[in-house]
Structures are given as structure tokens and as C-alpha cells.
Amino acid sequence: MTMTPLVRKFALIAHIVSSIGWMGAAAVYLALAVAALTSKNVQTVRATYLAMELAAWYVIVPSSLASLLTGLIVSLGTVWGLFRHYWVIFKLFLNLFAITILLMYIQSIGSFARMAGKETLSSADLSLLRRPTHVVHTSGALLVLLIATTLSVYKPQGVTPYGIRKRREERAAQAT
């Protein structure tokens, strides 16, 4: 099913906004994670975890799911298709992989935020809060999103066997 140009542009805008929004939120999250890792001020460490939890649940997760949903709509509603071009398949893989890791990781951030909100932190608590896991995960996510964005812009050549078959079927249908 191919969308009308108006609907296609609307879906494309929604996909770009959600995807780049996800990337921007991840960049902010990385800045907070670096601050939590490096700051000598305990209040800063506490505050960053509270902000990170909110950003994760209310911006990063919704924008990632919106990116996946709008990506499916854009691909299925245009000539690109979902399984016709290799770059679309790789983008889908990257998106699903990033969301899987995100949904697994997100469950731990609440625990870190609760620890950061404790009235008294032991030095052991603080050393746990200064683990580099958040920086590592967010850097990985940004790399994945950067690759996905690059694929979207360059659209490297390569049609799948399914794409070739569908194209032939369409041409045959047009000829008859």
C-alpha cells in the first residue's frame, strides 16, 4: 500500500522528529551520565540520576518506540518497503536491537535513582553510582543511532531478492 504524498510527508516528519529526538535525548542522557561519573559534588551525582530516570522513561523510551512505529509506517507505505532494500532491513535491525537493550537497561535506572535519592549515601553507594555502565550504554546507543541516520541519508544500493521479485511482479502487472 502506497501512501499519498501528503500522508507520506506527515509520516516522514513524525519519523525524523522521533528518531532525532531519541538521539538528542540520548546525547543529553550521556552528558548527565558523564557528570554522574566525574563530578566530585555528591548533590550533582544525586541530581543527575533523578534527571536521568525522568529523561529515560518520559523521553527516550517513548521516542524510541515512536521511531520504530513511524519507521514501519514510512517503509510499508512507500516504494521502499520493509524487506525490499538492505539498508531498510539494517535500519530495522538497529532500531529493534537498540530498543531491546534500552528496555533491558531501563529497568536498572530506577534502582540507581532510588539509591541516589537516599537521605544518606555511604561511600560504597557513591562508588556504585559512579560506575561507567551508563556512559557505555548511552555511547553505544548514540553510535547505533548515528549509523541508522547515516543509512537513511545515503540509502546505499542493494535490493533484496524479495525486492527484485516484487519489482518484477509490479512491472508485469503494469504491462498487462
Added chain:
Amino acid sequence: MQANRNNDAGGQQSTPPWVKVFAAIAILIVLLFVLSLLFGGGNHGPGRHKPAGLGELTTSEPVRG
């Protein structure tokens, strides 16, 4: 439409080199991920990253915010 550039090839195409490279990297990443799940206590996320023993680490010197 730019899609035509990729679609117009009529005959069977060989898989482009970049696809092979990306596929190899993707397989490697998935393999590493699965191995980390299997040998990392079967849990990549909360089990590995959640602070252990919330409220139990009170033997160290308290740090007030």
C-alpha cells in the same frame, strides 16, 4: 524517486559488499549479546546494572549530600 535507482536493476543482483560487511558485524554483535546473556548470569540488564543490596551498604562511612 530515488528508490528507482535501487529498483531498476532487472536481473539477479549479487549482494553488495557493504551488506556483507554489515551483516557480519550484525551477526557478531548479536552473538556477543547472546553470549553476554548466557554467561553474564542470564541477565544483561537489571541483574548486571542494578546496584546490589540497596540499603545494605551502610558499613562504609556515610556521605551526606
